[in-house]
Amino acid sequence: MATSLGSTPGATTPGGMTQAANTPESEKDAEFQEHEKILSPDLLSTVQITDLLTEDVDGVQEKLRMFLNFKNLQTCSKDAILLDYYVSGFLWAKGMDFSIIQCSKFMTLIDMLLHNLKTLNMSLKDNIKWLGKVMAEIRPTRSQRIDEWNTFGVKQANAIIDYLKISFFQHYKLYEFMFYSTREEIVIGTEQVIEIVNPAGGPFPSPLEEGISFDIYSKFIEPPPILDKEMKGLDQEQGHEESQPETDTLDMDPLVGFTTEDVKSVLAQITDDILTDVQTEINEKLQIQEEAFNARIEKLKKA
Template identity: 75%
Template sequence: MDFSVIQYSKFMTLLDMLLHNLRTLHMSLEDSIKWLGEVMAEIGPSHKNEKWNIFDVKQANAIVDYLKISLFQHYKLYEFLFFSAREEIVIGTEQLIEVVNPADHPFPDPLEEGISFDIYSTFIEPPPPLDMEIKGLNQEQGPEESQPEASTSETDLLVGFTIEEIKSVLDQVTDEILINIQTEINEKLQTQEETFNARIEKLRKA
């Protein structure tokens, strides 16, 4: 059935009043039906109630039929919804939080990501420089042990050889290496050549 905007507004007001009577005044089903009957009795041309007189008798019957199959038919369900206490399910979880150690060596400053110290020391913390390790070893060995190492490092191994002698030695070593490589390559090529020749002979005989 077609209602105007004002009629829809009045119908929603009527429905809200019925729910208010149920939720606040705790009206029973019989009392709600009686209250609705009193409201519907004011509808019609013989009554001058402007609040509900915007509906005619046919529209009033349609409203009553709708309330029968909706609110009144499921009245017990609405009572259960408004008055029955429901359990509150609280879902929680436990988390283990690791307390950060003071920001002092060997512990790093606390990070926002919460990286553990093992990961930090293994992958993030830069390793100590090599110079520092050498200095530490020299300090542990003492001045007496470090002096021979310094003297041996300063001595030149090529002292006593001329440039021509060094060149001749390098030429001999290079020639020996190249001859060995060339011999090995020739042997491999000869082996492959013999293999290919054998295959060609088999193909000819076939």
């Protein structure tokens, strides 16, 4: 930017240097630099904003997680809340059709509001005042265009204030509680190492810890463990030996050594015994019925 140097009557600088004259171009350049310092440094670069504008909701959440370095979303509720705060803000700005620079400035604005609360411990009243000053400084004047410095118009500024009212200021106490309240850490589980005592079934007692090393004991004193395959083999052999006599008895014919006549005589004897018992039982029942009929006949005769 070219500036002109000239002498001012009655005013000299030390060393004989003259002061620079204030031209309209230099005033505009200084005003532009002052404007750029209001919301800087940017939270997200223009490249990152451009990348986010092409993503859907899940993509925006994943990209912001990487850009803002949130690593403990699964275990830290604070990180999850802050990520949701930034994701919601960016999606709202995207829905408002903000330009890339406007989206970047808006993300810086909502980040600075959190910074005022977390680091500077601003009250709700002071943070609202700070927002009012910022919005007043970044809005264009009547002689400026909105896209000249990529600032926000009046409608956009009002929309931003309305959004921050329902998303941030309305829940200010909750954000204060999140940043400043001390919470107890709940121990979900603990890891303990337990030393198991060797069984006393061996021929020798377990060695003292200071008396002999475990390597020597396990190599020369402790009996070697029986392998699982050997145990299975022994069980199979024992089971085979126990089942062998049973199979032998099942294979033998129970009528070996008997003739046909022997079988007939045995069956005839069994049949006679069964029929004799049945005949005796029938005779007893008939005798009882006969006595009952005789008693009835005698009663009828007497009547």
